[in-house]
Amino acid sequence: MSQPDAPAALAATPAVSAAGIHKRFGSTRALHGVDLSLYPGRCLGLVGRNGAGKSTMVSILSGITAADEGEVLFDGQPAPSLGDIAAWRRRIATVFQHSMVVPGLTVAENVFLGRQPRRGPGVVDWRRMREQTRQVMTEWGFDVDADAPCASLTVEQRQVVEITRALAAGTRCLLLDEPTAALERGAVQRLFDRIRQLRAAGVAILYISHHLEEVFEICTEVAVLRDGELVLAAPLAEVTKDGMVAAMVGEVKKDHYPERPGAAPPPEVPAAPAGRRRTVPPDLVVSGVSLTSPGVSLYGVSMTVRGGERVGITGLRGSGATTLARVVAGAAVPSAGQVRLSYPGGSDRVLRPGDRAGALRAGIGYIPEDRQAEGFVPLLGAAENIAMTITARISRGGLISPRRREERAAPLARRLSLVATGLGQPVRELSGGNQQKVTVARALASDPALIVAITPTRGVDVASKELLLAELDRITRQTGASLLLASDELDDLTICDRVLVLVRGEIFTEFTEPPYDREALIAATEGLGAT
Amino acid sequence: MSETKDNLAGMAADVGPASARGRSRSAAAVSWLREAALLPVLAVLIVVGAILNPHFLTVPNMTGIGQEFSSLGVVVVGESLILLIGGMDLSLEATYGLAPMVAAWLIVPASAFGNGMMLNPYIGILIVLAVGAAVGLINGLLIVKGRLNGFIVTLGMTILLAGIQDGIVKGQAPYNLPNAFGYLGSANIGAIPVSLIVAAAIFVVVGLFLRYHRTGRAIYAIGGNRPAARAAGIKVNRVRMGVYVAGSMLAAVGGLMETGRVSEVAATQGYGEGLIFAVFAAAVIGGVSLQGGKGNMVGAASGVILLGLVQNLLDLENAPNYWIDAIDGTVILFALVLARLIGGEASAE
Numbered sequence: 028m029s030q031p032d033a034p035a036a037l038a039a040t041p042a043v044s045a046a047g048i049h050k051r052f053g054s055t056r057a058l059h060g061v062d063l064s065l066y067p068g069r070c071l072g073l074v075g076r077n078g079a080g081k082s083t084m085v086s087i088l089s090g091i092t093a094a095d096e097g098e099v100l101f102d103g104q105p106a107p108s109l110g111d112i113a114a115w116r117r118r119i120a121t122v123f124q125h126s127m128v129v130p131g132l133t134v135a136e137n138v139f140l141g142r143q144p145r146r147g148p149g150v151v152d153w154r155r156m157r158e159q160t161r162q163v164m165t166e167w168g169f170d171v172d173a174d175a176p177c178a179s180l181t182v183e184q185r186q187v188v189e190i191t192r193a194l195a196a197g198t199r200c201l202l203l204d205e206p207t208a209a210l211e212r213g214a215v216q217r218l219f220d221r222i223r224q225l226r227a228a229g230v231a232i233l234y235i236s237h238h239l240e241e242v243f244e245i246c247t248e249v250a251v252l253r254d255g256e257l258v259l260a261a262p263l264a265e266v267t268k269d270g271m272v273a274a275m276v277g278e279v280k281k282d283h284y285p286e287r288p289g290a291a292p293p294p295e296v297p298a299a300p301a302g303r304r305r306t307v308p309p310d311l312v313v314s315g316v317s318l319t320s321p322g323v324s325l326y327g328v329s330m331t332v333r334g335g336e337r338v339g340i341t342g343l344r345g346s347g348a349t350t351l352a353r354v355v356a357g358a359a360v361p362s363a364g365q366v367r368l369s370y371p372g373g374s375d376r377v378l379r380p381g382d383r384a385g386a387l388r389a390g391i392g393y394i395p396e397d398r399q400a401e402g403f404v405p406l407l408g409a410a411e412n413i414a415m416t417i418t419a420r421i422s423r424g425g426l427i428s429p430r431r432r433e434e435r436a437a438p439l440a441r442r443l444s445l446v447a448t449g450l451g452q453p454v455r456e457l458s459g460g461n462q463q464k465v466t467v468a469r470a471l472a473s474d475p476a477l478i479v480a481i482t483p484t485r486g487v488d489v490a491s492k493e494l495l496l497a498e499l500d501r502i503t504r505q506t507g508a509s510l511l512l513a514s515d516e517l518d519d520l521t522i523c524d525r526v527l528v529l530v531r532g533e534i535f536t537e538f539t540e541p542p543y544d545r546e547a548l549i550a551a552t553e554g555l556g557a558t
Numbered sequence: 559m560s561e562t563k564d565n566l567a568g569m570a571a572d573v574g575p576a577s578a579r580g581r582s583r584s585a586a587a588v589s590w591l592r593e594a595a596l597l598p599v600l601a602v603l604i605v606v607g608a609i610l611n612p613h614f615l616t617v618p619n620m621t622g623i624g625q626e627f628s629s630l631g632v633v634v635v636g637e638s639l640i641l642l643i644g645g646m647d648l649s650l651e652a653t654y655g656l657a658p659m660v661a662a663w664l665i666v667p668a669s670a671f672g673n674g675m676m677l678n679p680y681i682g683i684l685i686v687l688a689v690g691a692a693v694g695l696i697n698g699l700l701i702v703k704g705r706l707n708g709f710i711v712t713l714g715m716t717i718l719l720a721g722i723q724d725g726i727v728k729g730q731a732p733y734n735l736p737n738a739f740g741y742l743g744s745a746n747i748g749a750i751p752v753s754l755i756v757a758a759a760i761f762v763v764v765g766l767f768l769r770y771h772r773t774g775r776a777i778y779a780i781g782g783n784r785p786a787a788r789a790a791g792i793k794v795n796r797v798r799m800g801v802y803v804a805g806s807m808l809a810a811v812g813g814l815m816e817t818g819r820v821s822e823v824a825a826t827q828g829y830g831e832g833l834i835f836a837v838f839a840a841a842v843i844g845g846v847s848l849q850g851g852k853g854n855m856v857g858a859a860s861g862v863i864l865l866g867l868v869q870n871l872l873d874l875e876n877a878p879n880y881w882i883d884a885i886d887g888t889v890i891l892f893a894l895v896l897a898r899l900i901g902g903e904a905s906a907e
Binding site: 356358383384386387388393395400401402403404405406407411412415416418419422425426427428429469473 | 770771772773775776778779782783785786787788789790791792793851852
């Protein structure tokens, strides 16, 4: 059906066209000469891996950030100036992942937020506001009560409110940013019905998603971003799943795959100073862990990490991979299930849910996902942050000598090549990569039997990334510590002995043969065939 | 090979123990300078005071200021601990009044507005501490376990406690306190008031505790970034509870000092005199951040001394009674701006 349509649509003016968009953030090239066109009645899927530039594209198209170069046209007209939010909203409306409705106001108030119909100066015409809301809802076949407070609505209904808000303002171009991330399956299908209906009425839709199967279900064409460049733009009928994955991943950069360190000459393994591993580390046994929270759920996940094994877990955002690691570290409380350590002698230790201090005592080191939020105390020095996990061990009668603290922190700092003016330098003055090294060092300081690492190389430069991975690899080898590594960075997973893939809160498949096939892994995270 | 690599890395990082120690010493010197930022201001104030009034820079006047402001100082220590951990406690002023009031009410005879139990004064001192601990525990439970907002919890608590303080004595002021009970606030050792010695000791001990004790360091970590402290295995809620209790107990001790100094417990002691404003002013002038995780005892002490000197000068100069609050307020605002200008915000201490 899209075939005969195509020539006519191409002749028409695109609802949105972006040409030659460049955007840099400091030294990072976010977008590099991207051209996009979106036609009325079409749905364009915009896909790409994390960091490919999707979010930047969204914020440029919605008038939140200015492009460094290039121009955006709406119906052939130049885009409004950046500050004129109201004018942008009449052109294009963005439905963000996180709901932008005001929970304390009613549906009608949210639909007319900032442009309420008035009678007289400053007096809101409530009756007209409700009537118009109902009218738009009926017109589009939506069914949400105009008088309901938005706080009482489901995620799906809030999305409907946001779409209605756009339509009521006369916007005929919608930008949906991962709209299904927080929806359950039924709601996803209803959303797709709505999108088809909008498309039929000539609304242009830009659909951003991590889930390729959704793109194939609902979009008419697709654009793939990789490292800030548009690498593929085609009608969907001309693209295969494999082709799309290949475009997202690009050619595999061989040098980013260090040879499996096992193959390298085993360096100074036995009597290494840090590695005074007393006994064989315990097995980690996770059984039936469930958890429900907005956006992420786990459904009865069970897994085991044997003593000394390095296990990766991966999945898309919202798949539960990170959450599972947080549960093991005692940083998240599951609603059901158990995490226990099983010692070689046959004794077991059940960890108290959500007890981070207890998990630390049991020998679980933790590298949290978001270093800014959980990784360090910005005003305190590097040494103090690194030694924060071992204050009990290095204090005498409760007192800690700053020198003793630095003596403990210095070897780790050196090992990770921490660059600072001194170990007393407040961590907030360090670069992002060095902050991450402090976070990693803090976890390693406690000489853990199991290291739980979540995206341990996120946001660090390539050199630091390789160093951190090499050190994690070396330390687990030297000390015999186990590793549970949750990451969506496939490079991180190369140090793992096996990799579990989570999809929508359940273990989808497992990869056990170390040189992992990049495309197979990505396809698995998308929930596509385990073959 | 890896040996060389480590060495190179070590040089690049420049964080070997030896150099780190040297650097941290110079860093400590810098941070000490910043702590002492208010000292020049205090010096100027003393010089100006000495010129303005011949009685200002005399031993009796200085010890008098010491005695008068020791009680405030002890409360400031308590509030600073709570601010450092990222909290806020408005009810310290009410604890400062209620704790000695309950004790005095139980130990003085009915003729001096007691309830007639006439308990031993030493038990009275224990009661002061117990009331402080109990108030802190309730605040802590509501804020830490109940996850209620600290501002509003302690605001409500202030009014409740002040009401009890007024209620049990029907607005009267118990007097005729036994010597043992008033000793802390009224006695001298040589020329120096006991309250000043005790307050100074509390500043020093708490200052060292914050700097060297693992719980003291945990307070900075929690105030600086609570989720990070939790992820590092610090028992965040236990420490927070402890700090609320300690802060309230310090407020109670401050109240006991004031009671000894004036030899009675006025129904207005604490809440009725609006003490909490001076407490916050001293802490913040002294560089204790309202956001938590930043500040120290040297600063807090400077803040108290600054307020004390200014107040004393205004008294000596017979500042017009009706205007004294306005002058006071101006001085506090001025000192805040000054502290902000000198203070900077480079590190936690």
